[in-house]
Amino acid sequence: MSQNEMTFIQGVVVEEEVQLTFTELCRACNAEIDHVMTWVVEGVLTPIGESPQNWLFSGDSLRRARLAQRLSLDLEINPPGVALALDLLDEIAALRSRLRVPAST
Amino acid sequence: MKFKDYYEMLGLPRTATQDEIKQSYRKLARKYHPDVSKAPDAEDRFKELGEAYAVLKDPEKRAAYDQMGSEWKTGQDFQPPPDWGAGFEFNGSDAGMGTGSDHSDFFEALFGRHSRSRQQPHMQGQDHHAKVMIDLADAYRGTKRSISLRIPAYDDQGHITTQERKLEVSIPKGIRAGQHLRLSGQGGPGFGTGSAGDLFLEIAFNPDPQFRVDGRDVFMDLPLTPWEAALGTSITVMTPEGPVQLTIPPGSIAGRKLRLKGRGIPGAPHGDLYVVMTIALPPADSDQARDAYQAMAKAFDFNPREPRKG
Numbered sequence A: 001m002s003q004n005e006m007t008f009i010q011g012v013v014v015e016e017e018v019q020l021t022f023t024e025l026c027r028a029c030n031a032e033i034d035h036v037m038t039w040v041v042e043g044v045l046t047p048i049g050e051s052p053q054n055w056l057f058s059g060d061s062l063r064r065a066r067l068a069q070r071l072s073l074d075l076e077i078n079p080p081g082v083a084l085a086l087d088l089l090d091e092i093a094a095l096r097s098r099l100r101v102p103a104s105t
Numbered sequence B: 001m002k003f004k005d006y007y008e009m010l011g012l013p014r015t016a017t018q019d020e021i022k023q024s025y026r027k028l029a030r031k032y033h034p035d036v037s038k039a040p041d042a043e044d045r046f047k048e049l050g051e052a053y054a055v056l057k058d059p060e061k062r063a064a065y066d067q068m069g070s071e072w073k074t075g076q077d078f079q080p081p082p083d084w085g086a087g088f089e090f091n092g093s094d095a096g097m098g099t100g101s102d103h104s105d106f107f108e109a110l111f112g113r114h115s116r117s118r119q120q121p122h123m124q125g126q127d128h129h130a131k132v133m134i135d136l137a138d139a140y141r142g143t144k145r146s147i148s149l150r151i152p153a154y155d156d157q158g159h160i161t162t163q164e165r166k167l168e169v170s171i172p173k174g175i176r177a178g179q180h181l182r183l184s185g186q187g188g189p190g191f192g193t194g195s196a197g198d199l200f201l202e203i204a205f206n207p208d209p210q211f212r213v214d215g216r217d218v219f220m221d222l223p224l225t226p227w228e229a230a231l232g233t234s235i236t237v238m239t240p241e242g243p244v245q246l247t248i249p250p251g252s253i254a255g256r257k258l259r260l261k262g263r264g265i266p267g268a269p270h271g272d273l274y275v276v277m278t279i280a281l282p283p284a285d286s287d288q289a290r291d292a293y294q295a296m297a298k299a300f301d302f303n304p305r306e307p308r309k310g
Helices: A022-028 A032-040 A060-074 A079-099 B020-030 B042-056 B059-066 B105-113 B136-141 B226-233 B287-299
Strands: A006-008 A017-021 A056-058 B128-132 B143-154 B159-173 B180-183 B199-205 B209-213 B217-224 B234-238 B242-249 B256-258 B272-277
Touching: A017 A022, A022 A032, A022 A060, A022 B199, A032 A060, A032 A079, A056 A060, A060 A079, B020 B042, B042 B059, B042 B105, B128 B136, B128 B143, B128 B159, B159 B180, B159 B199, B217 B226, B217 B234, B226 B234, B226 B272, B242 B256
Parallel strands: A006 B159, B128 B199, B217 B272
Antiparallel strands: A017 A056, B143 B159, B180 B199, B209 B217, B234 B242, B256 B272
């Protein structure tokens, strides 16, 4: 069963134009509320706002949260491990860009 | 359909214990995880591993798979035997392998009978994700892309099928690799009165032999001859936006960067384009060329291993 439809769509750039609420972020990366909560505690994500109901996550949080979600599901890494892996991946990315080598090599 | 040897993928004999399977999977999964590995085939390898592990970690699936015998080799043409799966009961719990249920035909034919997930009467549809490859030049101008999405859906019997959906998406100028476009309401359909989910498109750049990107800044190498670098010249350089006339100042040295302000990826502010000068030496492969090098040796009192005078 397949169906074709043609639509013309304009999107918004999440990293530049969007702030995500707690619920939106959980849904966007298909993560459980408890997991996202733990990542905030571990410092993987840093929302603004005092309580979870008021939390707002920057657009870049989407990338980080999805990465955290994939690492914890695929490699069964616990939240402190995810936090460490993300820090190290960020550092590798920064070093790579200092070397000015394309990320694909 | 081709047979897949799940034991071979995990580098294990068919007699491997459940612990060995887990150990080997973990080790290979860390090695080939697309977020960690930079190997070009990492994503495919990782998917294969996930599929192999989904079968072998589950005693029921493994037993059914083992029943087909050990004569099969990867890549052999394969049809499931008519009595396939008799006496086994699989559940759909393998769908949680993170990167989605993007399994091979082989896997789907053998284990694809997912049970319908419990749906709440009114629920917002799922958010979906897809990756879009664009050229660096597309980030300068913006572009339009026709995207085919394979969306898993349940048919009337509750079996999982894939529907193809085509979308024409406009990708805005100034987008960078790693950024996401959110297309509201283009994700999974909602249930009951629930609204549809969103579709997120992750942007990636096609590999480019010439340009390197750092944030909004773009870098390119510009090889010069020794005389162009020493005497200065004016040359046409191909930038992602098209040709630009560039003045090379006299006395240029290798590694020096010329900054073309605002000619990086557009945005607020625009990125810059850096032209990194390199010096290419012509080969001394003819008498004439050797004479020219000899003449240079005579003309210069130059020793690069000594600190420059004054």
